[in-house]
Every structure is written in C-alpha cells, then in structure tokens.
Amino acid sequence: GKHQWRCSDVVFLCPDQSTCEQWVKAISNQITLLTNRPKRLLVYINPIGGKKQGKWIYDQKVAPLFHKACVSTDVIVTERANHAKEHLQTEADLDKYDGLVCVGGDGMFSEIVHGLVTRTQNDNKVDLNDPGAELARPSLRIGIIPAGSTDCICFSTVGTNDPVTSALHIIVGDSQPMDVCSVHHNNSFLRFSLSLLGYGFYGDVLSDSERKRWLGPARYDLAGVKTFLNHNYYEGTVSFLPAEDDVSSPRDKLQCRSGMCLPENTKQLTSTLLMPFSDRRDGWKVINGKFMAVNAACMSCACPRSPKGLSPAAHLADGTVDLILVRKCSRIDFFRHLLRHTNKDDQFDHVFVEVHRVKKFDFQPRNSETVSLEDLSEKSTFTPVCPGPCTCNCGSAHSSWTCDGEILPHIAIQVSVQCQLVHLFARGIEETQEQQQFVFEDL
Numbered sequence: 001g002k003h004q005w006r007c008s009d010v011v012f013l014c015p016d017q018s019t020c021e022q023w024v025k026a027i028s029n030q031i032t033l034l035t036n037r038p039k040r041l042l043v044y045i046n047p048i049g050g051k052k053q054g055k056w057i058y059d060q061k062v063a064p065l066f067h068k069a070c071v072s073t074d075v076i077v078t079e080r081a082n083h084a085k086e087h088l089q090t091e092a093d094l095d096k097y098d099g100l101v102c103v104g105g106d107g108m109f110s111e112i113v114h115g116l117v118t119r120t121q122n123d124n125k126v127d128l129n130d131p132g133a134e135l136a137r138p139s140l141r142i143g144i145i146p147a148g149s150t151d152c153i154c155f156s157t158v159g160t161n162d163p164v165t166s167a168l169h170i171i172v173g174d175s176q177p178m179d180v181c182s183v184h185h186n187n188s189f190l191r192f193s194l195s196l197l198g199y200g201f202y203g204d205v206l207s208d209s210e211r212k213r214w215l216g217p218a219r220y221d222l223a224g225v226k227t228f229l230n231h232n233y234y235e236g237t238v239s240f241l242p243a244e245d246d247v248s249s250p251r252d253k254l255q256c257r258s259g260m261c262l263p264e265n266t267k268q269l270t271s272t273l274l275m276p277f278s279d280r281r282d283g284w285k286v287i288n289g290k291f292m293a294v295n296a297a298c299m300s301c302a303c304p305r306s307p308k309g310l311s312p313a314a315h316l317a318d319g320t321v322d323l324i325l326v327r328k329c330s331r332i333d334f335f336r337h338l339l340r341h342t343n344k345d346d347q348f349d350h351v352f353v354e355v356h357r358v359k360k361f362d363f364q365p366r367n368s369e370t371v372s373l374e375d376l377s378e379k380s381t382f383t384p385v386c387p388g389p390c391t392c393n394c395g396s397a398h399s400s401w402t403c404d405g406e407i408l409p410h411i412a413i414q415v416s417v418q419c420q421l422v423h424l425f426a427r428g429i430e431e432t433q434e435q436q437q438f439v440f441e442d443l
C-alpha cells in the first residue's frame with residue numbers, strides 16, 4: 001500500500017537435501033546474471049539531517065537488507081557540510097563502485113549530485129560556467145534513503161519517504177533518469193537545482209528557517225506562517241523559452257508515472273536542448289510584474305506536506321521545468337492558493353497564478369544590475385521594507401532564491417534544464433491497483 005515495499009520470505013519445500021542445494025545454486029546463479037543490481041555501493045550519511053536519525057535509520061533498517069542481498073558497502077558519516085561533495089569531487093575512487101547512496105534530505109542529495117556531476121565534467125573537460133555546454137552524464141546511479149526534513153526528491157521519485165522501500169529499489173537495481181536545472185549568474189555557474197528553485201515566498205521561508213534549524217523539520221512550518229503573515233511581493237522580469245505546446249502541459253493532469261520518462265520516450269525532446277546559446281531569444285516570452293512567488297519545479301515536488309506537490313503534472317525526465325508565477329494578490333487569496341497544495345483542488349486555477357512548461361528561463365529583479373546577497377546582508381531579506389501589512393511600495397526590495405533548500409548568492413539568474421543528467425535507483429511512482437483498475441474501466 002501507498003507505494004511502500006516490504007521484504008517477504010518465500011519457503012521452498014524440497015524432497016531431499018541435494019534438490020534443495022540445486023535450487024539454491026540455480027537461484028543464486030540467476031541473481032548474479034541480473035547486471036542491473038549493484039554489488040558495491042559508496043554510502044554517505046548526514047548525521048544531522050532532519051530529526052538527526054540518519055545513522056540510526058541506515059544501521060537499523062538499511063544495512064541489514066544490503067547484507068542479506070550480498071551488497072557490499074563503504075560507509076562515510078559526514079563530519080561537516082560539503083564533506084560528501086568534496087570527497088566525491090577529488091578523493092573517491094569511483095571505479096570501485098556500482099552506485100552511490102545518500103542518507104539524508106534534499107540538501108544532502110544535492111551535495112552528492114554536485115560532487116558527482118562536477119567530477120564527471122572535470123574528467124570530461126566540460127566547462128560548467130558555459131551555460132550552453134552539453135554536460136557529460138555520470139555513470140553511477142544514486143539511491144536516496146530519506147532522512148531529511150522535506151525528502152521531496154525521494155517522495156517524488158518513489159511515491160513515499162520510507163527507508164526500507166528505498167533500500168529495496170536500490171537492491172533490485174531500479175533506474176530512473178532525472179532532469180536537473182543548471183543555474184548561472186552571467187557566465188558563472190552557481191548551482192544545480194533538483195527540486196524547487198523558488199524566489200519570493202519559498203525563498204523567504206528558507207532564509208527564515210535557517211535561523212531555526214534547531215527546531216528540525218518544524219522550522220519550515222514556523223517560517224512558513226511568519227512569511228505568510230509578512231505577505232511580501234517582489235518586482236521583476238521573467239523571460240522563458242516554452243517547451244513545445246503539443247507535448248504536454250502543466251495543467252493536463254497527467255501525473256508522471258513509472259516508465260513514462262524512460263530515455264526512449266523522451267529522445268525527441270532532448271535533441272532540441274542542444275540549441276546554441278546565441279539563438280536563445282527566438283521564441284522567448286517575457287513577463288514583467290509583481291510576484292508573491294516565482295517557482296520552478298523540475299519535478300512534482302510532492303512531499304508529505306503536499307502529497308501532490310507544487311506542480312502535480314511535472315515530469316521527472318522530459319527536459320522541462322514547470323515555471324509557476326504567483327502574482328501579487330490578497331492574503332486570503334494567497335492562503336487559498338497555498339491550501340490547494342494540500343487537497344485535491346487545482347492550485348493553478350486562480351486569476352493571479354500562471355504556469356508554463358519551459359526549457360530555459362531568466363529572472364531579473366527590478367533595479368537589480370548590481371544586487372547580490374552581499375549587498376543585502378545587512379538587512380533581513382524576508383522583511384524587505386516594512387514589516388507586516390503596509391500600503392507602501394514593498395515591490396522595490398528583493399527576496400532571495402532557495403535552491404533545494406540552499407540560498408543562492410545572486411538574484412539575477414539564468415536557468416536551463418539538463419535533460420536526464422543523473423540516474424536514481426528508483427522507478428518512478430507506480431500506479432496503485434485501484435488506479436490501474438480505473439484506467440482499465442475507462443478504456
């Protein structure tokens with residue numbers, strides 16, 4: 001149920017010992033032939049993520065399963081932020097392994113993707129600072145054992161945040177390609193974004209929540225209420241290159257399901273991504289305005305707080321990102337919009353919300369040319385001009401971007417989707433039996 005997998009024992013009864021041994025040998029031989037299954041894994045554990053249970057979860061729930069399945073592991077418990085990233089970039093002997101495992105939240109997974117992808121670009125002499133460069137794809141898959149505060153990447157790719165389910169997807173060697181957004185400021189690479197890249201509301205929630213880390217996962221709810229009450233909006237210009245209209249739409253209600261985003265299904269989409277950077281203004285659209293939030297969802301961003309996610313129909317590996325623009329609106333309207341993330345109603349069905357499926361986009365804050373977070377460090381970014389309700393022009397101030405839970409050092413950014421840059425040990429969200437029956441009855 002609920003996409004959760006469990007181990008189960010099967011008892012074979014044999015008439016004699018030698019038949020039994022033949023069975024054991026035959027089954028073991030068959031399993032060795034399954035080349036998708038990883039045999040050696042490099043595991044990184046963030047001991048301070050989420051409720052600080054990462055090490056316990058791994059030791060109690062995951063390691064015994066790896067042991068049963070004859071998967072050997074090297075385990076590194078991180079000692080500081082960026083430990084895993086730096087280890088992957090410079091030290092790790094990656095040839096020794098069939099895959100990586102991340103025990104932690106979205107921030108920890110992001111570290112591992114940055115380490116692995118940067119290492120792969122260095123090995124292939126690809127310049128990450130060139131926004132038009134075609135990036136080399138790492139050969140190792142990554143498994144996520146959820147032990148963070150949001151665990152949205154695990155939830156959106158598996159359908160649940162359950163360590164045992166994730167361990168079993170790793171053991172059977174599932175593979176799920178995943179899009180990654182690269183974020184640049186002028187011609188310098190800032191970060192990859194894997195889940196939510198958000199300016200305005202979510203940027204402000206994140207900035208405030210960092211000061212409340214001691215609260216654990218609840219820091220987001222408290223910061224969320226505070227940011228909601230502040231009710232700030234920000235002025236800026238969003239330019240974007242739409243994906244082909246006839247392929248799919250963020251409002252088609254077609255959720256990304258297991259098998260939907262396999263490489264062969266998306267080949268025609270990837271080819272268009274190789275467009276030279278200089279031609280990029282053809283077909284671009286520009287929207288100027290006052291925004292409560294500018295959100296880019298590379299995947300649905302489903303998580304326990306919002307089981308259908310920020311963009312329920314976003315696809316994991318189609319080379320596009322869903323750009324959600326929430327314009328300045330009243331508090332009550334913004335509350336209605338937020339509430340719809342938690343129920344079945346359509347959060348895009350408001351006059352002040354629009355959503356576009358795009359391949360690239362730029363954001364430029366109003367009066368921004370030289371603004372960077374260093375300039376803003378003196379003042380709190382979530383209370384731009386005046387606290388609480390006000391009638392003055394709050395729109396002249398700036399928010400900051402949250403990128404998978406990290407604050408970006410710049411506000412003017414250029415974003416492009418790197419189609420299927422990494423692969424996870426996952427298979428996407430499977431249809432439940434009831435859903436399959438529903439589709440069958442429909443036919």
Ligand SMILES: CCCCCCCCCCCCC/C=C/[C@@H](O)[C@H](COP(=O)(O)O)NC(=O)CCCCCCCCCCCCCCC
Nearest residue numbers: 105106107148149150151152195196220224228338404405
């Ligand atoms: C009225 C209730 C409204 C609930 C709205 C919930 C919307 C939640 C969308 C969540 C999208 C999550 C995207 C994932 C981002 C993560 O990569 C990233 C890092 O994760 P990590 O800590 O595991 O490393 N996490 C986050 O950025 C956390 C975002 C959480 C946002 C919570 C917002 C709560 C808002 C509450 C408003 C309440 C209004 C109440 C008025 C009285």
Ligand SMILES: Nc1ncnc2c1ncn2[C@@H]1O[C@H](COP(=O)(O)OP(=O)(O)O)[C@@H](O)[C@H]1O
Nearest residue numbers: 049050078079080081104105106107108148149
């Ligand atoms: N040993 C450590 N000490 C301090 N910070 C760490 C350590 N290991 C990883 N981190 C950092 O902790 C941050 C949050 O990790 P994450 O696992 O995403 O937890 P959460 O979901 O609670 O935010 C990441 O940005 C990561 O770089």
Ligand SMILES: [Ca+2]
Nearest residue numbers: 298315316320
């Ligand atoms: Ca996508």
